[in-house]
Amino acid sequence: MGVTLPQAAAPAANYLPAVGYGGFVFVSGQLPLEAGRLQVFGKVGAEVGLEDGRRAARLCAINVLAQVGAELGGDLERIIRLVRITGYVASAPSFTEQHLVMNGASDLFVEVLGERGRHARVAIGTAALPLDATAEVDAIFAVE
């Protein structure tokens, strides 16, 4: 599909990239990293434009898939569906199109998973994110 999932990044502290329990997998908040480096940083509505924001959200979504894939032994077929994502957009106080930014993530999930990729969603603007990332996305999957 033109999307190559990266190696899932290892945790840097006392937490895990994903936890499975009771038919669900909870994926930790993912940043717009590629090859271990943050690709998009700064706040949308200030130093970052809408298109780069969308690209950041898409990269977060790719990393979410990498993490759930690692949790499932590499087999994305075990995903019954993506249940919910929360998308955090580092935002200047005047920026109010977080939903358009997060379409970059939503579109990627449907691109890769098809109908199973449609999800409930929360999109909000945050004052700041770790490492000055432009976006962060967490997810809950239903899995076999």
Add this chain to the structure above:
Amino acid sequence: MGVTLPQAAAPAANYLPAVGYGGFVFVSGQLPLEAGRLQVFGKVGAEVGLEDGRRAARLCAINVLAQVGAELGGDLERIIRLVRITGYVASAPSFTEQHLVMNGASDLFVEVLGERGRHARVAIGTAALPLDATAEVDAIFAVE
């Protein structure tokens, strides 16, 4: 009960207003819309006062109920209980009464659902919200 649930709003992109799985329904973040129009916008502690913030939270909660109702074929009796809400309040950095704003949502849920409407809650202040909304509320329900 004096609360008329609106028609649930349709999704505007590659996500769903609610997803049910494993005895839970996850409702997407809802904004203070009425009849398709945003009713309260701007930040509490700046151009919006506490009472209007509370009204925004109440409208979000009404839309949450509309969405879970749509997911349940209109039958709110199938709700076992409201499990958790997260309430996001667009806030001036100096505003620190997000909990009072979110009482507008919590009170509405108990008003409509009674004891089944009591829930775990998270209330936080955000730099900005989609469409300049004053509040956004998501929810997880336990359902039959």
Add this chain to the structure above:
Amino acid sequence: MGVTLPQAAAPAANYLPAVGYGGFVFVSGQLPLEAGRLQVFGKVGAEVGLEDGRRAARLCAINVLAQVGAELGGDLERIIRLVRITGYVASAPSFTEQHLVMNGASDLFVEVLGERGRHARVAIGTAALPLDATAEVDAIFAVE
């Protein structure tokens, strides 16, 4: 372990400190309270430093454990595992080390619960938090 869990604080409005359903316990957002008083307030990166931020996150985590303990009749052995936390850090817009602040919570959970305390995590910066708290942490536990 040198950690004494406080009495769980009572809810101040129409919500509950924790709700259990379907093998999960959802704990409401907890603030850095000790003996009923907020211990750390203000924004990290402005009037609060990293160490005090970490201390705030640790206090939030202690209160999360107190709440899940109260829900479980005081028996933390019924915790199968901590599944996910979301950590909100009141942040100056220029502060981007929310992950380091939240290590204060993650470390506490592992200190008290051991391997069962390792969790999926989301760490974000917020414009403001209730009562001017420096941090807020919510949690989802898997329980017997």
